[in-house]
Amino acid sequence: MSNMEKEPMFSMKNIKTLTGPLNKNNPITVQVLGICSALAVTVKLKPAIVMALSVTIVVAVSNLVIAAMRKYIPDRIRIIVQLVVIATLVILVDQFLKAYVFDVSKQLSVFVGLIITNCIIMGRLEAFAMANKPWPSFIDGLGNGGGYGIILIVVAFIRELLGSGTIYGYPVIEKLGIYKTGYENNGMVILPPMALILIGLIIWFQRSRNKELIEK
Amino acid sequence: MKQFSNRYIFIFSTVMVVAVASLLSLAATLFKPAQEKNLEIEKKRSMLESIGVSATRNDTEELYDKYITESFVLNYKGDPVEGVDAFTVVLRNEQKKKIEEQDLPVFRAFPDDGEKVLILPVEGKGLWGPIYGYVSLRSDLNTIYGVNFDHKGETPGLGAEINTTRFESMFKGKKLFENGKFVSIKVHKGGADPNDIHGVDAISGGTITSRGLEKMLFDCLSKYNDYFNKTRI
Numbered sequence: 001m002s003n004m005e006k007e008p009m010f011s012m013k014n015i016k017t018l019t020g021p022l023n024k025n026n027p028i029t030v031q032v033l034g035i036c037s038a039l040a041v042t043v044k045l046k047p048a049i050v051m052a053l054s055v056t057i058v059v060a061v062s063n064l065v066i067a068a069m070r071k072y073i074p075d076r077i078r079i080i081v082q083l084v085v086i087a088t089l090v091i092l093v094d095q096f097l098k099a100y101v102f103d104v105s106k107q108l109s110v111f112v113g114l115i116i117t118n119c120i121i122m123g124r125l126e127a128f129a130m131a132n133k134p135w136p137s138f139i140d141g142l143g144n145g146g147g148y149g150i151i152l153i154v155v156a157f158i159r160e161l162l163g164s165g166t167i168y169g170y171p172v173i174e175k176l177g178i179y180k181t182g183y184e185n186n187g188m189v190i191l192p193p194m195a196l197i198l199i200g201l202i203i204w205f206q207r208s209r210n211k212e213l214i215e216k
Numbered sequence: 217m218k219q220f221s222n223r224y225i226f227i228f229s230t231v232m233v234v235a236v237a238s239l240l241s242l243a244a245t246l247f248k249p250a251q252e253k254n255l256e257i258e259k260k261r262s263m264l265e266s267i268g269v270s271a272t273r274n275d276t277e278e279l280y281d282k283y284i285t286e287s288f289v290l291n292y293k294g295d296p297v298e299g300v301d302a303f304t305v306v307l308r309n310e311q312k313k314k315i316e317e318q319d320l321p322v323f324r325a326f327p328d329d330g331e332k333v334l335i336l337p338v339e340g341k342g343l344w345g346p347i348y349g350y351v352s353l354r355s356d357l358n359t360i361y362g363v364n365f366d367h368k369g370e371t372p373g374l375g376a377e378i379n380t381t382r383f384e385s386m387f388k389g390k391k392l393f394e395n396g397k398f399v400s401i402k403v404h405k406g407g408a409d410p411n412d413i414h415g416v417d418a419i420s421g422g423t424i425t426s427r428g429l430e431k432m433l434f435d436c437l438s439k440y441n442d443y444f445n446k447t448r449i
Contacts, residue, residue: 074220074228081232088236092243099250102258103273110369 009135017140021147023210028151029203030213033119037111038152039195045168047107048156049149050097054112056145058089059121060138066129067137073130082125083116090115120144155198163189259303260284266350266364267325267333284335286324292316294443307339307436308346320439325352333361336440340432343424344369347378347432353392357444360401363387365429375425386416398441400434403427 027033041051062085073081094112097105124144129137165173165185207213260280264271271279287302292315302321310318323335332355339348349365363384370376377383390401391413399414403426408415418426
């Protein structure tokens with residue numbers, strides 16, 4: 001530790017760790033992880049935002065904890081240790097939501113518990129936190145949680161607008177008087193398959209803009 | 217990577233488990249009062265919604281005290297049961313008992329339009345899990361004043377539609393009795409005749425939830441039959 005050079009908190013490398021997952025290394029659209037919850041909680045914006053925040057907190061803090069004790073974790077039981085850390089944090093988040101954001105926790109129902117099995121978190125712990133210092137790991141967690149959250153929020157925005165005619169519960173379409181022209185909400189956007197199609201479109205859009213991502 | 221001895225691994229896991237367990241039990245204890253308060257507010261809010269009063273989380277308590285002023289518990293013969301608080305009766309637990317031992321809660325509300333309303337809790341099974349709610353009756357103990365339904369995990373857009381205003385508003389004004397006989401409310405697939413005073417439209421795509429709802433209404437409300445017959449005269 002002592003012979004290592006002191007790195008500034010926001011060095012180029014750390015900033016890259018933070019911004020990479022938002023675009024070029026996005027956990028959902030590039031690594032195709034965490035799709036399950038992206039389909040399930042994106043019918044309305046509010047649960048999507050809460051889910052994005054919850055996952056970000058869990059992945060960042062569990063990265064931090066695992067990175068801090070990475071030298072003491074016996075290699076043979078590291079997956080169990082990672083799971084215990086994740087599960088503990090998820091239960092804490094779940095209990096917190098139940099106590100203070102009850103309505104949202106009702107909407108998210110089982111999906112908060114299922115954060116435990118979100119592949120992004122396990123993937124980051126195993127790939128990053130086990131081999132890096134706490135601070136960069138924490139940043140990596142924020143970046144990946146953010147990358148996941150952005151996609152969730154974009155998908156939820158489109159689905160809520162087209163499916164229910166509202167944005168964050170505010171009846172935009174009704175206020176604009178579009179219903180009078182004969183427009184109707186599209187019930188299909190609310191069903192899970194449409195979320196998959198939307199994510200597919202986002203992946204298509206991202207790859208067409210970013211040539212590096214196109215597989216040869 | 218350093219090799220760890222078995223002893224180290226055992227000690228490590230034990231310490232980790234004990235630490236995590238104490239952290240979680242601490243958190244559970246800290247959050248419990250807030251969580252129980254939430255459930256209580258939720259219950260009061262559902263009851264208020266069944267009499268057409270929409271409450272937010274903040275004014276629920278106040279509105280509940282204003283409108284829902286009385287509550288009592290009956291047995292299946294319609295006689296009052298002493299010493300039980302209607303609000304604390306858990307319907308799911310009651311339904312596991314024999315009919316003779318069940319406590320049937322009743323709440324009495326006085327909405328702004330001067331009507332005297334009885335609010336009765338109902339609970340049954342949907343497709344994926346429990347569905348529950350409150351049915352409020354006008355003072356003739358026959359006409360439905362309003363309903364509020366909710367569910368644990370019905371499919372969004374399909375069975376979950378039972379808690380939308382569009383579905384719930386169809387129940388208003390429907391009648392439970394036909395010539396003095398209890399017939400409950402039927403949920404008709406493909407749409408009910410608008411003149412049918414005992415029927416509402418089922419939810420398209422939510423057939424099993426709709427049927428569960430119909431059964432829930434019949435099962436739960438028929439238990440009050442003796443009370444209805446006694447009180448109406």
